[in-house]
Amino acid sequence: MDNFEYHNGRLHAEEVLLSRVADEFGTPTYVYSRDALERAYLDYAQALEGRDALVCYAVKANSNLAVLNVLARLGAGFDIVSAGELERVLRAGGDPAKVVFSGVGKQPAEIRRALDVGIFCFNIESDAELDRVNTVAAEMGVKAPVSFRVNPDVDAGTHPYISTGLKENKFGIGIDTAAEVYRRAAAMDNVEVVGMDCHIGSQLTEISPFLDALDRLLQLLDTLADEGIQIHHLDLGGGLGVCYTDEQPPAPQEYIAAVLEKLGERELKLIFEPGRSIAANAGVMLTRVEFLKQNGDKNFAIIDGAMNDLIRPSLYSAYQEIIPVELREEGETKAWDLVGPVCETGDFLGKDRQLNLQPGDLLAVCSAGAYGFVMASNYNTRPRPAEVMVDDNQAYLVRERETLNDLMRGEQLLPEQG
Ligand code: LLP
Numbered sequence: 393m394d395n396f397e398y399h400n401g402r403l404h405a406e407e408v409l410l411s412r413v414a415d416e417f418g419t420p421t422y423v424y425s426r427d428a429l430e431r432a433y434l435d436y437a438q439a440l441e442g443r444d445a446l447v448c449y450a451v452k453a454n455s456n457l458a459v460l461n462v463l464a465r466l467g468a469g470f471d472i473v474s475a476g477e478l479e480r481v482l483r484a485g486g487d488p489a490k491v492v493f494s495g496v497g498k499q500p501a502e503i504r505r506a507l508d509v510g511i512f513c514f515n516i517e518s519d520a521e522l523d524r525v526n527t528v529a530a531e532m533g534v535k536a537p538v539s540f541r542v543n544p545d546v547d548a549g550t551h552p553y554i555s556t557g558l559k560e561n562k563f564g565i566g567i568d569t570a571a572e573v574y575r576r577a578a579a580m581d582n583v584e585v586v587g588m589d590c591h592i593g594s595q596l597t598e599i600s601p602f603l604d605a606l607d608r609l610l611q612l613l614d615t616l617a618d619e620g621i622q623i624h625h626l627d628l629g630g631g632l633g634v635c636y637t638d639e640q641p642p643a644p645q646e647y648i649a650a651v652l653e654k655l656g657e658r659e660l661k662l663i664f665e666p667g668r669s670i671a672a673n674a675g676v677m678l679t680r681v682e683f684l685k686q687n688g689d690k691n692f693a694i695i696d697g698a699m700n701d702l703i704r705p706s707l708y709s710a711y712q713e714i715i716p717v718e719l720r721e722e723g724e725t726k727a728w729d730l731v732g733p734v735c736e737t738g739d740f741l742g743k744d745r746q747l748n749l750q751p752g753d754l755l756a757v758c759s760a761g762a763y764g765f766v767m768a769s770n771y772n773t774r775p776r777p778a779e780v781m782v783d784d785n786q787a788y789l790v791r792e793r794e795t796l797n798d799l800m801r802g803e804q805l806l807p808e809q810g
Pocket residue numbers: 450453471494495554591593594595629630631632665666667668669704708762763
């Protein structure tokens with residue numbers, strides 16, 4: 393986490409003291425580094441320079457408007473999975489002509505809105521969805537640009553919940569039946585076949601599954617070309633992993649170089665949909681220690697952040713580093729389970745962490761910029777955290793902490809009797 397470093401024992405985001413952010417905005421709070429986001433995006437963009445390519449940031453990873461806006465200013469495209477994400481992209485100043493629309497269950501109204509604003513293409517995931525897109529486009533008297541998400545049946549070697557490229561997953565169209573779907577689409581009046589895509593999983597730490605998938609896609613692409621069905625772009629999805637603790641995923645440059653080598657002379661436009669590798673290490677979640685307690689042999693630190701604020705540890709047993717905002721010289725370092733106030737045994741952010749803690753301490757949960765706030769909920773009627781973006785020596789509130797009124801908005805009591 394390059395942009396989150398200690399100076400004189402105190403953790404900073406860029407040039408901003410994180411304890412200052414906590415004092416000003418409270419805790420739990422997500423803090424993002426603009427520079428980290430930009431550099432992560434530019435790693436992709438620069439590796440593709442000189443090539444017809446689009447880096448479509450996967451909005452689901454972190455959809456805060458300020459995050460999207462920072463990327464839009466650099467010329468990023470966006471990968472969306474709902475009309476809601478599309479509206480976010482538009483409000484953040486993103487270019488609809490650089491938007492790809494993924495997801496297995498697009499609603500007619502979502503398809504209509506996407507056609508209205510002129511997105512780059514629909515990543516279609518089933519036969520039935522193709523029919524729906526064709527019907528909506530026909531009603532509007534337009535042609536919808538489509539790509540098919542092919543499920544290449546490769547093992548991404550990642551957590552089963554985030555592995556998506558195997559036959560048994562719900563995603564995409566089986567590679568064996570994809571040609572048939574392309575033929576059907578090619579004969580339709582209101583769709584235009586433009587591309588082929590895949591997304592085989594998330595948090596991949598090796599290049600080889602990507603290259604296996606690419607091989608299979610290229611074979612299919614050649615079969616289709618022989619039949620006169622031309623594919624203009626290839627979208628390899630997202631999935632590149634990040635370092636949470638000691639993983640050593642390839643850098644985007646390395647990954648892209650390997651892809652370009654395999655593509656050789658082919659003149660295909662290339663699309664990537666990175667989410668985690670752009671946002672994860674550009675953010676931390678700040679949380680404060682409320683109480684320390686001991687049950688049996690276990691040391692518990694009750695913190696004010698919980699599974700509703702950051703669910704990855706509870707949901708996937710994901711490991712995220714947890715570090716003190718101020719290093720302490722005195723006191724004892726021992727193993728702590730960091731648990732939140734939510735009434736679930738599964739409510740923890742970290743287990744068995746060697747820390748030197750006192751009540752009131754501030755902690756930073758690292759690598760929380762992706763799939764952090766976006767997966768937060770209001771379970772236990774807990775307002776979702778504030779979000780702050782740091783830019784050099786400035787900290788900007790980019791989303792207010794929710795209020796209890798926000799949480800109860802729209803709820804109604806039954807009418808009084810009699
Ligand atoms: N494109 C598609 C079609 C996707 O389904 C995803 C993520 C991405 C791109 C971005 O993948 P990334 O570069 O972020 O790996 N909540 C989980 C991750 C779920 C990923 C879902 N799809 C987590 O917290 O680990």
